[in-house]
Each structure stands twice: as structure tokens, then as C-alpha cells.
Amino acid sequence: MFGSSTAVTTEAPVRLKAADGGSPLAAPITVTDSIAMWIEELSRLEGTSKKECIDSIGALEDLKAAAAAAQARFAADYDSRQRHDQSALGMPKKEQGKGIAGEIALARRVSPNQGNQHLGFSKALVNEMPHTLKALTAGKVSEWRATLLVKETACLTVEDRAEVDHQLASDQNYLQGLSDRRLTAEARKASYQLDPQSVVRRAAKATNERTVTGRPAPDAMAYVTALLPASQGVAVLAALTRAANGPRAEGDQRGRGQFMADTFVERITGQSQADATAVDVQLVMTDRTLLAGDGEPAFLPGYGVIPAQVGRDLARQGTAAAEAWIRRLYTAPVSGQLVGMDSRSRLFPKGLSRFIATRDQICGTPWCDAPIRHTDHVVPWSAGGQTNESNGRGLCEACNYAKEAPGWTVQAAPDPPDTGPVRDSRYTTKTSTPTGHVYWFTAPSLPGATPAKA
Ligand SMILES: [Zn+2]
Structure with missing residues (x-):
């Protein structure tokens, strides 16, 4: 997933010892204590x-x-x-x-x-x-x-x-x-x-192991990579090349690479033109960036941060649906938190799921970075958990199944640790494992957030 720009926000502080900590006084030296001493020693060599x-x-x-x-x-x-x-x-x-x-x-x-x-x-x-x-x-x-x-x-x-x-x-x-x-x-x-x-x-x-992956490229571009059996890989390239040959022979001015890329987008998205905004591409930006020419970067879920002007260009060529979506995901001026929504139903309605996926950007397991596939109740619905923004989090498929293991608990945590990279009110969860270890996940910041104090 396009995780590199957001990786730092998932690096929550991790305690070396069990949550109960225990007093170091007169305790025998543990394995982790002696490793910490080696690390200290190494820093002096x-x-x-x-x-x-x-x-x-x-x-x-x-x-x-x-x-x-x-x-x-x-x-x-x-x-x-x-x-x-x-x-x-x-x-x-x-x-x-x-x-x-x-x-x-x-x-x-x-x-x-x-x-x-x-x-x-x-x-x-x-x-x-x-x-x-x-x-x-x-x-x-x-x-x-x-x-x-x-x-x-x-x-x-x-x-x-x-x-x-x-x-x-x-x-x-x-x-x-x-x-x-x-x-x-x-x-x-x-x-x-x-x-x-x-x-x-x-x-x-x-x-x-065949798969398709994506990662950001410089200048607001992206790589989409397919790992395929050799014969299929050759067939895909041959089909794109063939598609490019006809119109180029008829005088189309686009280069072969450009034509193949456009054909690739048209066939994958099902659009008659390579206009990706007509598919479900979301965009998060402040009103200042959209309307007043402000320089704060926008955020494209599934990709990451994009320059303000690129965001404005995308918004301008977007369809009516894309524009409506931009208005809806208006970010709060101080914290950069997305403005919330509520629901009474057990299943997360589509709009709320999209809202949570935009807020979290990647799977809510620390360091996972996988794309979000499910919206999960942090406190289960069966235990009285609400279907709302604060009790919802985005998870990838694997993590959504893994969380069922006994001894694991997750809470929406209003007070993230003050030692981590997070010092504002962004959405945070606290995961406890069977050994009593505690890990934090904090949603990455969105446009409109005041930079965290150093
Ligand atoms: Zn995951």
C-alpha cells in the first residue's frame, strides 16, 4: 500500500516490558534489561x-x-x-x-x-x-x-x-x-x-503469489505493479502494445508508452476515457486549498499526500459525485479530524465506512500498512458498541480475522501516550495482546491539521 508517507504515524511507542511494568528495585536482571545494557554500551563504542x-x-x-x-x-x-x-x-x-x-x-x-x-x-x-x-x-x-x-x-x-x-x-x-x-x-x-x-x-x-500492488512515484505519479505467471504477463503487454499500434498508425500524437498507459486505465476502470476521477477517487483538502489558493497539500486516499495545485486540478476535472464527496469530508480546522457522522444500524453504512477509511487511510493494526477492507466495531456491537465514527476503525482483511484470537483487546483511546509522535486529538486505538503488551495506532494527520509541537 502507499504507506511510506504515513508510516511515521503508525510508529506508536512500544513498551519493552509488560504493561504492569513492575518496579526495577531489587528485581533480578531480565533478558530485556541486559539487552538494553548492550545497546547502551554499543552507543559508546x-x-x-x-x-x-x-x-x-x-x-x-x-x-x-x-x-x-x-x-x-x-x-x-x-x-x-x-x-x-x-x-x-x-x-x-x-x-x-x-x-x-x-x-x-x-x-x-x-x-x-x-x-x-x-x-x-x-x-x-x-x-x-x-x-x-x-x-x-x-x-x-x-x-x-x-x-x-x-x-x-x-x-x-x-x-x-x-x-x-x-x-x-x-x-x-x-x-x-x-x-x-x-x-x-x-x-x-x-x-x-x-x-x-x-x-x-x-x-x-x-x-x-500472483498479485497487484501499488506505490507512490515522484511528482504525484504512482506505480501499479502486477506479479503474474510469465505467459499472462507477456499477454498483457502484447495486448497493450497492439492497442497502441492502430491509433498511432492513424496519426494519434501520443507516444507508445502514453497510449499504453491510457489504454491500461481505460480497460481496468471500465471508462471510455482515461479519466480516473469518474471512478470512486476521493480527495481530502481544506476549503482554503480548494477555494482560496492556499498551499496546504491535499490528501488522496489510497495514495497519500499530493501538492495543493494537483488537488485543485483533480477537483476541477471531477464529476458532480466527486465534488459532493469533497464537501462532505471537510476537515476540522484545529485537529485535522474529519467531521463525524453517526448511524443507528449494526452495519456501518457506506458513507460512514468511507469516512472512516478516509480518516484511517491504512489498516488500524500498527505497522500493517495494508489497504482497508472492513470497518470494524472497536467495542463489538454485541457488547453494546455503537456504530459511529469513534467506535469504528478500518482494518485489512487479515487483521479483521486475526483480532478474534483470545487475549486480545482493543479500545478507542482518548489519551494516547505523550511520548509518541502524536500530540493532538487524532483518532487513536490501544491494542493489548495476551502477554499484556500494549501498542498504539493513531490515524495519520489530514489536511487542515495544526502541525504537532516538537
Ligand atoms: Zn492489517
Whole structure:
């Protein structure tokens, strides 16, 4: 998702210890305390010579790998403890494990999707690839190269995977000498020899990963990228090229690239002209920017911040529906909060859902960044939660299902912590996990907000 411009607002402060905190007085030194001491120590280190500077860079690389190995061991350990407890609570076997990847994601300050990958990586290393884990612990292989080894062996049986692990990682000095590309090639070669059918399974798995993503480009442009099976990718490009050839032969002045881009927009949006504002494109800007030529940037949900003039141009070419929508999402002058709406129904009406999606911009799980797909009652409707702006939040599909795990609670929090990046009245939620850790999410600021005091 187009998250880069808003990422800072999702970086809520995270407490290292459980919410109850506990007094540090006379308490035994915990693992997190001793790690904090190492971090403090690192900040004071200085090289005394050029040689020591280079030595230190190498040694710190070992430390990063060793830290990744320790994270993998903690993650696998937490997974088995939590599954054990969930089983003891009578949770059905197929539901056990729910919520764990989400907890690891929050602790690592990454999206739930990345948390899931980290957990899979950790379990594979700890349970199935002891040599790679040992090399990572010793700093002989980086976290990324260990990840390559895990990925390249993902389609093998446990026995074959153990064999590749032995072949490539039991000799740490050999492993250390391999570049990313050579490591991947060696892992593939070993895998194909052990199990030729794994090539077929890999191709099937890769097809499952087809997707379309978007990210902002400079100058109010955007990249829309499709990851497709090779034949489909070639077919899409051939179709666009063919479409461009006819009119260009008849003297159309647009360049081939421009014509292909216009055809792409027309066919995807179903419009006869490449006019994206006729589809449901929303725009948030202050009246000062729209009418008085003010320079405050506008906000285009699904993209991010756009320059004031680009916003005005978009508004001018918009349809009547787009103009109505602009009037509706008028932002409050001081806080930049969107002006609210209410509903008595259980389901969020379309207008209110759009309003909440515009306010939150991205999934309400800290660091998720995925596009909003559902409007969620923070306090469930069944527990007396209202269908209104303050009890509604936008979630992506995965997070909307993940939140059901036992031990998780979410509150709309009127008082975000004063240590975070947020110092105004923007919409904030507080998530508590089964281990008592607390995380904050604050909606990004919209046009019209007074800048937060430093
Ligand atoms: Zn999410």
C-alpha cells in the first residue's frame, strides 16, 4: 500500500516490558534489561584506529546475525508455549496458534504479514535446519541469507530439507563465502537432485503469489505493479502494445508508452476515457486549498499526500459525485479530524465506512500498512458498541480475522501516550495482546491539521 508517507504515524511507542511494568528495585536482571545494557554500551563504542573501524563493522555484522538467531529461538519458543496454553484452555487443535504471528509482528514492529513470515522462518530454522541456525548464531550467515535457505527448501520434505541444511551449512566457512546468488543456486541444485518434483511444486506455489500492488512515484505519479505467471504477463503487454499500434498508425500524437498507459486505465476502470476521477477517487483538502489558493497539500486516499495545485486540478476535472464527496469530508480546522457522522444500524453504512477509511487511510493494526477492507466495531456491537465514527476503525482483511484470537483487546483511546509522535486529538486505538503488551495506532494527520509541537 502507499504507506511510506504515513508510516511515521503508525510508529506508536512500544513498551519493552509488560504493561504492569513492575518496579526495577531489587528485581533480578531480565533478558530485556541486559539487552538494553548492550545497546547502551554499543552507543559508546569508538574505533581507535582505521583497522579497528573495519574490524568493528565486521563484528557488528556477526552481532546482527546472532541477534536474528536469538529472535528466531524466542519466536519458536513463544509459539510452542502459547500453543501449549491454548490447548490447555481447550482450544480446538486447528485454531491453536491463532494470534501468535500477530504478536510477533507487533514486537518486531512490522506488518502481520511479515510477522507470519518471521514465525515460519523461525520454526523452520529451529525445528528443521539446525546447521543454518548454528551458522546464524555464530554470525557466519546473515538473516537474509538464512531466509534464502529457508525459502529455497520450503517445498522439500523435512528429511530432504535437513539434507540440504547439512550439505550447505554444516561447513560454516564454506557457507560464509557464498554470495546471495550463489547460495540460492547451490540450494536449488541440491534440492533438485534430492527431489526433481520440487521444481513443479515451486512453480505452482509461485503462481499462488500472483498479485497487484501499488506505490507512490515522484511528482504525484504512482506505480501499479502486477506479479503474474510469465505467459499472462507477456499477454498483457502484447495486448497493450497492439492497442497502441492502430491509433498511432492513424496519426494519434501520443507516444507508445502514453497510449499504453491510457489504454491500461481505460480497460481496468471500465471508462471510455482515461479519466480516473469518474471512478470512486476521493480527495481530502481544506476549503482554503480548494477555494482560496492556499498551499496546504491535499490528501488522496489510497495514495497519500499530493501538492495543493494537483488537488485543485483533480477537483476541477471531477464529476458532480466527486465534488459532493469533497464537501462532505471537510476537515476540522484545529485537529485535522474529519467531521463525524453517526448511524443507528449494526452495519456501518457506506458513507460512514468511507469516512472512516478516509480518516484511517491504512489498516488500524500498527505497522500493517495494508489497504482497508472492513470497518470494524472497536467495542463489538454485541457488547453494546455503537456504530459511529469513534467506535469504528478500518482494518485489512487479515487483521479483521486475526483480532478474534483470545487475549486480545482493543479500545478507542482518548489519551494516547505523550511520548509518541502524536500530540493532538487524532483518532487513536490501544491494542493489548495476551502477554499484556500494549501498542498504539493513531490515524495519520489530514489536511487542515495544526502541525504537532516538537
Ligand atoms: Zn492489517
